[in-house]
Amino acid sequence: MTATRRLVFVSGTLALCAWVLVPIYLIALGAFGGRAGAFKWPKEIVPSNASLDALMLFVKIEGVWNAAVNSVIAAGLTMLFSIALGAPAGYALARFSFRGANAFRLLVLLTRAFPLAILALPLTVTFIRIGLYDTPLGVALVHTALALPFAALVTASLFTGIPRELEEAAWVFGCTRLQAFRRIVLPLALPGIAAAAIFAFVISWNEVFAASVLTVRERTLTAYLLTVLAESPLHYRFAGGFILIVPSVLFIFAVRKYLFAMWGVSSK
Amino acid sequence: MTKSLRYALLAAVAVTTAGIATTGGIGRANAQDLVFLSTQLRPIEEAQKVREMVLKGAPKTTYVVDEPSPFTVRMKAEVEANKHTVSVVGALHGELQPLVPMGALDAIDDVAAKVASRGIPAGLMELGKLGSGKQLYIPWMQATYVMVVKKDALPFLPAGADVNALTYEQLAAWGKAIQEKTGQRRIGFPAGPKGLMARFLQGNLYPSYTASMVTEFRSAEAEKMWGDFKAVWASVNPNSTNYDFMQEPLMAGEVWIAWDHVARVKDALTAAPGDYQVVAPPAGPKGRAYMPVVAGLGIAKGAPDRANAVALIEHLSKPETQVLVAKELGFFPVVNATLPADLPAGVKLLSEGVAKTQNAKDAMVALLPIGLGDKGGEFNKVYFDTFQRIVLRNEPIKATLDAQAGAMRDIMTATKAPCWAPDKASDGACPVK
Numbered sequence: 001m002t003a004t005r006r007l008v009f010v011s012g013t014l015a016l017c018a019w020v021l022v023p024i025y026l027i028a029l030g031a032f033g034g035r036a037g038a039f040k041w042p043k044e045i046v047p048s049n050a051s052l053d054a055l056m057l058f059v060k061i062e063g064v065w066n067a068a069v070n071s072v073i074a075a076g077l078t079m080l081f082s083i084a085l086g087a088p089a090g091y092a093l094a095r096f097s098f099r100g101a102n103a104f105r106l107l108v109l110l111t112r113a114f115p116l117a118i119l120a121l122p123l124t125v126t127f128i129r130i131g132l133y134d135t136p137l138g139v140a141l142v143h144t145a146l147a148l149p150f151a152a153l154v155t156a157s158l159f160t161g162i163p164r165e166l167e168e169a170a171w172v173f174g175c176t177r178l179q180a181f182r183r184i185v186l187p188l189a190l191p192g193i194a195a196a197a198i199f200a201f202v203i204s205w206n207e208v209f210a211a212s213v214l215t216v217r218e219r220t221l222t223a224y225l226l227t228v229l230a231e232s233p234l235h236y237r238f239a240g241g242f243i244l245i246v247p248s249v250l251f252i253f254a255v256r257k258y259l260f261a262m263w264g265v266s267s268k
Numbered sequence: 269m270t271k272s273l274r275y276a277l278l279a280a281v282a283v284t285t286a287g288i289a290t291t292g293g294i295g296r297a298n299a300q301d302l303v304f305l306s307t308q309l310r311p312i313e314e315a316q317k318v319r320e321m322v323l324k325g326a327p328k329t330t331y332v333v334d335e336p337s338p339f340t341v342r343m344k345a346e347v348e349a350n351k352h353t354v355s356v357v358g359a360l361h362g363e364l365q366p367l368v369p370m371g372a373l374d375a376i377d378d379v380a381a382k383v384a385s386r387g388i389p390a391g392l393m394e395l396g397k398l399g400s401g402k403q404l405y406i407p408w409m410q411a412t413y414v415m416v417v418k419k420d421a422l423p424f425l426p427a428g429a430d431v432n433a434l435t436y437e438q439l440a441a442w443g444k445a446i447q448e449k450t451g452q453r454r455i456g457f458p459a460g461p462k463g464l465m466a467r468f469l470q471g472n473l474y475p476s477y478t479a480s481m482v483t484e485f486r487s488a489e490a491e492k493m494w495g496d497f498k499a500v501w502a503s504v505n506p507n508s509t510n511y512d513f514m515q516e517p518l519m520a521g522e523v524w525i526a527w528d529h530v531a532r533v534k535d536a537l538t539a540a541p542g543d544y545q546v547v548a549p550p551a552g553p554k555g556r557a558y559m560p561v562v563a564g565l566g567i568a569k570g571a572p573d574r575a576n577a578v579a580l581i582e583h584l585s586k587p588e589t590q591v592l593v594a595k596e597l598g599f600f601p602v603v604n605a606t607l608p609a610d611l612p613a614g615v616k617l618l619s620e621g622v623a624k625t626q627n628a629k630d631a632m633v634a635l636l637p638i639g640l641g642d643k644g645g646e647f648n649k650v651y652f653d654t655f656q657r658i659v660l661r662n663e664p665i666k667a668t669l670d671a672q673a674g675a676m677r678d679i680m681t682a683t684k685a686p687c688w689a690p691d692k693a694s695d696g697a698c699p700v701k
Contacts, residue, residue: 057312057313057316058312061312061316062316062319062320117337120338120341120345121341121344121345121348124341124342124345124349125345125348125349126349128345128346128349128351129349129351133349133351133353134353209338212334212335212338213338213341213342213345216303216305216330216332216342216353216354217301217303217330217332217353219332225312229312231310231311231462231512231513232311232312232313233311233313233515233516233535234516234519236311236312236313
């Protein structure tokens with residue numbers, strides 16, 4: 001009985017791992033196998049003429065580092081802004097009942113209702129006029145608008161999950177509202193907030209259209225490289241895919257604990 | 269745990285702030301460079317070659333690539349805000365056209381005078397006026413669409429057919445023979461989301477059968493054409509609706525006979541030049557139509573650095589630069605330049621294929637749509653939808669053509685675009701019979 005269960009458990013685990021790992025392995029094979037390797041069939045388990053050429057090309061492209069730095073700045077700022085604005089909004093939604101709270105909940109999603117392609121022209125004109133054009137700050141502002149609804153709604157559900165009684169107890173013991181928030185609520189909510197921040201970071205990191213229309217010289221990495229990836233030869237696409245996958249897999253592996261917090265188990 | 273998280277957040281803030289400080293500096297250092305914005309030569313490898321090789325010897329330039337739609341948005345935004353970053357633009361004829369009504373292009377008759385001795389054909393220079401009477405762009409490079417044939421396919425060629433002078437019936441018979449003997453459908457078209465299938469329909473198929481692109485859209489000839497093309501499609505690889513660039517399926521061996529833009533098959537040819545032959549596209553009853561593609565260089569009105577912009581255009585239209593572009597990037601010179609004998613074998617195949625196409629006895633030029641402005645996408649969609657309905661979904665030919673002709677007429681009336689070759693010149697909007 002236990003042996004059968006064990007077998008089912010092990011084979012199930014193996015199947016699930018393969019589900020994730022086999023595609024990643026195939027991408028890696030394409031990325032390292034060079035131009036011919038990408039088309040070879042049947043695939044070799046270990047590439048016979050592995051080379052770093054395709055990957056190195058990405059690294060050597062002029063301006064790629066500047067673009068990477070821009071991406072980090074834009075994504076970092078997006079993360080900061082969307083938490084700085086979204087978390088208070090989320091707190092308000094969770095703790096106070098005010099007129100129009102439900103409408104607000106819905107309306108906050110509206111920033112995602114308009115396709116960026118329609119907003120692009122007026123946005124670009126305005127950005128040029130006020131000097132935000134071609135700066136990572138400008139890109140970050142647009143990305144913040146995109147990430148804000150998620151930040152507000154995710155943090156709202158987080159704060160709802162933290163019992164109000166804890167906060168009230170802190171007031172009883174003489175904390176001010178702010179102190180109670182800082183000492184009691186914030187530590188409990190921090191993992192969840194971090195997860196929401198990561199989410200904002202990822203939204204900004206992956207966004208292409210606004211980033212490419214609003215910048216010329218100071219492109220983000222996605223706008224600089226990945227828009228053209230689809231038009232590149234197959235082995236470059238594999239290499240680009242590999243470059244994209246590896247950091248995000250490592251990143252998610254590192255923060256996996258906090259990711260669960262986003263789904264509302266932080267206070268349990 | 270929370271503490272480490274707090275440190276991590278602090279570190280993120282620090283990195284961001286430091287980054288802003290440094291890029292502020294980089295931004296200023298870059299600010300004197302000339303910005304050359306292009307919709308061509310976008311793929312990473314090619315853009316890299318432009319930066320490293322083609323721009324060598326030109327004024328210090330930042331080469332930026334954009335897809336056509338952000339390109340138009342950006343140019344319009346810079347005009348409206350009246351602050352300019354972009355000095356030189358490089359784009360296809362059809363992508364430069366919409367910039368004219370928004371006043372984004374500067375008149376460059378002075379540059380035209382400077383490059384007059386380079387031997388750019390008068391017809392191309394005339395195109396560069398975009399119908400305005402002033403020179404708005406200088407032709408930069410040209411290309412066209414060809415058929416690539418893998419040599420494995422040649423033994424199956426139907427009796428009496430010449431691979432360099434195929435007809436659509438012969439193509440269908442050829443594909444059928446291959447399918448019968450090998451069990452595989454080996455003809456391929458780029459009918460995927462980013463493929464150029466609409467250009468095949470506009471520039472090759474329609475004119476070859478009807479000597480028209482727009483006017484005869486639903487004529488009896490067009491009906492016969494769709495019937496014939498359905499016969500071809502019976503031997504077309506069903507994966508075609510996923511193909512964007514034909515070089516991949518060619519290299520993978522899925523497809524033996526493929527139609528595409530020269531730049532989109534170049535990789536296959538350079539990788540294994542011995543395996544392929546490049547031939548002219550098939551002919552229909554009215555001729556062997558082909559669509560030349562011209563890219564041009566313009567200067568933005570209000571360009572931050574006009575003097576260097578002029579110098580850059582002069583550099584790019586030098587015969588040496590043009591030959592280099594042909595050699596490395598597979599776009600052909602517009603100036604009078606002889607391609608050297610030591611061309612890479614793949615590029616040589618392409619240039620021969622282009623020559624065969626242009627010099628065929630029954631060759632017929634079909635121009636890229638002119639004067640459609642931002643309706644160019646809708647125009648392409650009419651052709652692609654018609655193709656989808658008739659060929660992929662098997663809808664009745666006549667009824668579909670009648671319905672789609674309505675959509676076509678709407679576009680023509682809305683844009684008031686007069687006919688372009690091979691349609692006969694019209695007063696006012698090009699009619700759809």
